Amino acid sequence: MKKKWFIAILILAVIAVVLAIVFINLFREKDTKQLAQDVHQSVEKGYLSKDSDEFTVIDSYLKDISSKLTTEAEKSEVRNYLDGYSAYVVVGEFFDRQIVFTQFTEVYKNNRKKVADNLSHAQDKADALKDYINANKDLTHGSDYWQANTWANCKQDMKDLMNYTIQAFNLLGDIYQASVPSKLMNNGLTDVIFDEIERNSKQILENASESDLYGSKLFSFVNIYLTKSGEQVILNYQYSTVAKSKVEDIKKNGTESSYYSDLLTGRIAG
């Protein structure tokens, strides 16, 4: 008799625990702080911070060698990476301001770790570049010969840094589009902005040595829309029938749209 009661109580206890776990998981609020903190770490203290050692050393190095390299192909490459890196600092700051206000969606869940991994790999490349540049500058006292001839040793790390960063931002763009619930911040205009960033980034990765314009175009573009003041253009979009009409045409016709240049120059609402 006592054994039967003991079994009955045990079963009740197990049911209670199972139900408690089910209810807790059902109603647990899932927030997006983890990704926001990963991005914030890179932007505030990591390689995407304008004040970080990684950025200042790499930026200074790229500026120095851009005029000292001997081939036009290498000069283009370096200028694209120089402007591209500065552009990605702006993009990073934008995501830093927005990602914590996303919702916990499947897209978020599936991509959070991939974003963090890409940022981490990019950080490793930035650290390696910084260490190499500093070490060789000390050895050769920053001579022109050194500067022109170290690029071969830095090129791959720089390309990898750009690649990992672009992968991270493409994924962040996907998360943003799927997970930011506010139409004022996530709308037709942000769709074409992310498309343009992705397009330019692809050019930087694949054709950096052919033309030195891709990086500078990207830099100008992100400074129109993704700075704190630039966000006002995004916030205004839903109230502007002119802007919506232009964006609809750009989505349909891409770079062939007659309004494409308005997008590039920030005249989307005028």
Added chain:
Amino acid sequence: MKIKSLLLSFVLGLTGLLAVLGLAGCGDTSLATIKENYQKLNETYAHYAEVFKTGVCEGLNTKYLISYGSVVDNYVDANKSGYVELESRYNMMLAISNDYIDNNIAYVTNFEEKELSGDSKSAINKLNENLVEYTNSISNFVNARNSFVTYFSEFNGQLNEEADAAYLRRFKKSYGDLVSKNINLSMSLAKAIETTEIFNLLKNTEPTENDTNIIKEYIRAKMLPIFSEFMVTEIENNLNWSATPETESKSKIDELLSSLSTAFDSYKQHFVTSNTNSNKMTTKEVNDLFKMIEEFFVETDSYYKALKELNISTFAINFDFDMKKYKEQNQLAEVYLEKLEQFINFTLNNFTTNALTLLGE
């Protein structure tokens, strides 16, 4: 036999659990209960008729005008800093919020129970919860108000400004609690109305001037927490603001409060005491406006989240408004502050301007 015992135990356990959950209030609130509790609220107001009077609060006719004794009423009339807000902010918020409740609660309670959707039932449960909570808070407020009136009538001019300020802060805390609970109530009423078909009807039928009034009143009610959550609940309920250390971060928050106060004045001017005759909108304008409202109030969720996560009272009390130190615990504190800046300095004004254009003001 053993299997039978096990099965019996399982069924008994589950039944017991469901019974406990049912008793704990997982059942639905009836509309009759809402009517009953609203009646109790009105009886409570009537019981405290010497506190909640009929009058005009900054141009708004209201049944909830509150006086503070002749001494403080004179301070309010003289726009004395710290006291003027008792009317311009606290009483106005209470009046606006109560206005919405009084004008709209009958719409919900006149439904047929069987017409209610799952969302409506859930909203009505919450409405009832807030209705009871608010009604129960009135007596605390009345006691606080009476102590406040007594203090100034007995000791006016005999104690120093600091003692006056301490009594004022204590009273504001209680007043702020009343206002916050009242606004929670009006928001849960708005939520219940959103689950009904009324807005679909407004979008799909020929609009009238009265429809414009309904939409404007809805916007007015929904915008109120934007001001109260920051100015009252977050700041005045929680902090002795003037005693907190002066830092760059505090200056930024001061500026935000000042901008928000200006926005509140503009809100009152356009949505509360405006004498403009209501414009008859077109169907397209009504639909555009509802779309605008929906999109704006999704963005306000980010604003409320930023306000909550910034946690200004912790920032002030535990970290003396030192952002560098605060970020060691709250990594994203600056991100939240930037969202508040963006919302107050740009998003809010943008919505107001565009909404008023569609409303024909």
